[in-house]
Amino acid sequence: xxxxxxxxxxxxxxxxxxxxxxxxxxxxxxxxxxxxxxxxxxxxxxxxxxxxxxxxxxxxxxxxxxxxxxxxxxxxxxxxxxxxxxxxxxxxxxxxxxxxxxxxxxxxxxxxxxxxxxxxxxxxxxxxxxxxxxxxxxxxxxxxxxxxxxxxxxxxxxxxxxxxxxxxxxxxxxxxxxxxxxxxxxxxxxxxxxxxxxxxxxxxxxxxxxxxxxxxxxxxxxxxxxxxxxxxxxxxxxxxxxxxxxxxxxxxxxxxxxxxx
Numbered sequence: 604x605x606x607x608x609x610x611x612x613x614x615x616x617x618x619x620x621x622x623x624x625x626x627x628x629x630x631x632x633x634x635x636x637x638x639x640x641x642x643x644x645x646x647x648x649x650x651x652x653x654x655x656x657x658x659x660x661x662x663x664x665x666x667x668x669x670x671x672x673x674x675x676x677x678x679x680x681x682x683x684x685x686x687x688x689x690x691x692x693x694x695x696x697x698x699x700x701x702x703x704x705x706x707x708x709x710x711x712x713x714x715x716x717x718x719x720x721x722x723x724x725x726x727x728x729x730x731x732x733x734x735x736x737x738x739x740x741x742x743x744x745x746x747x748x749x750x751x752x753x754x755x756x757x758x759x760x761x762x763x764x765x766x767x768x769x770x771x772x773x774x775x776x777x778x779x780x781x782x783x784x785x786x787x788x789x790x791x792x793x794x795x796x797x798x799x800x801x802x803x804x805x806x807x808x809x810x811x812x813x814x815x816x817x818x819x820x821x822x823x824x825x826x827x828x829x830x831x832x833x834x835x836x837x838x839x840x841x842x843x844x845x846x847x848x849x850x851x852x853x854x855x856x857x858x859x860x861x862x863x864x
Contacts, residue, residue, distance in 0.1 A: 659703050667696050705831035708763060712838045717757040724752040724797060727765040728786045734766075735773045744776065749787040752797060754863045756843050764839045767832040768799045768859055775803035775857065794862060802856040811849055836861075 670693050678686060728748045736742075754761070769784065776782035785800040806814070815837035836859075840847045843863050851857035 659699075663696060663700055663703065667693075667700070670696060702831070705835070709831055709835045709838065712760065712763070712835055712842060715757070715760060717760065717842060719755055719757060722754055722756050722758050722761050724754055724761065724765060725750050725786070727762050728752075728769060730762075731766050731769045732784075735770065739773070742777070742782070744773070745781070745783040747783070747785040747787070752786070752788055754795070754797070756863055760839045760842065764836055764861075767836045771832060771859075772799055772801035772803065772857075775805075776801050777803075779803050796860050796862050798858055798860045800856065800858040805851040805853050805855045805857050807853045808851055811851070814849055815847070 670689065673681075673689055674693060678689070681689065725748055732746050732748070736744075769786070772784045776784065779802055781802075783802045785798075787798055787800070789796045789798065815833050837847055840861050840863070845861055845863040847859065847861040849857060849859045
């Protein structure tokens with residue numbers, strides 16, 4: 604009798620386990636379907652963003668052309684207030700043009716197939732600083748770049764990464780006397796950590812978790828920007844399965860750390 608009861612209990616327990624397994628399998632299938640739907644939605648959104656940004660370029664180019672003609676050929680015929688409005692319009696189209704370029708850069712990060720190889724970040728950093736110096740020949744900035752910063756990754760994406768980080772440092776040291784930018788390394792638990800440091804205006808550390816969100820800006824209009832550059836940086840790092848974070852205090856500069864596999 605005890606044996607029959609034990610067998611019955613075992614059968615019931617097995618039936619319960621089979622039902623639980625079926626429920627678990629169904630849950631996994633639903634999760635896979637939702638993950639797939641989410642992935643498709645993200646890809647569609649990225650494609651839409653890319654297409655819209657790309658298509659906006661042509662009409663904006665026409666607007667820029669007409670404003671340039673007005674500014675060059677007819678400015679002497681315009682009253683002072685009209686000239687001021689024309690200058691504001693030109694500035695607005697420049698800002699929009701940059702926003703479109705930045706949105707396209709952000710979309711491209713997802714679309715590019717990563718071609719991983721050994722990359723010299725020191726060389727990329729020197730090239731970026733050369734470009735920034737050529738475009739701002741009047742500025743005096745002390746730049747220190749550690750040599751031999753080799754990492755594994757996609758050269759094009761890492762080039763964009765260094766451009767965004769160093770342009771960010773260059774921008775936020777523009778009001779600092781004796782401006783300094785440093786690119787270097789630290790080793791923590793045998794892990795290589797690259798950093799980009801500046802002595803610019805910095806930011807309030809309570810906002811550091813929002814720093815890499817799209818369209819998040821921690822400063823006013825005294826500094827150009829649209830809050831996409833650092834979001835692109837984070838996306839590039841995540842595509843390499845790395846990590847990025849920042850530390851700062853307002854008025855005391857900022858330092859960005861990142862790791863790559």
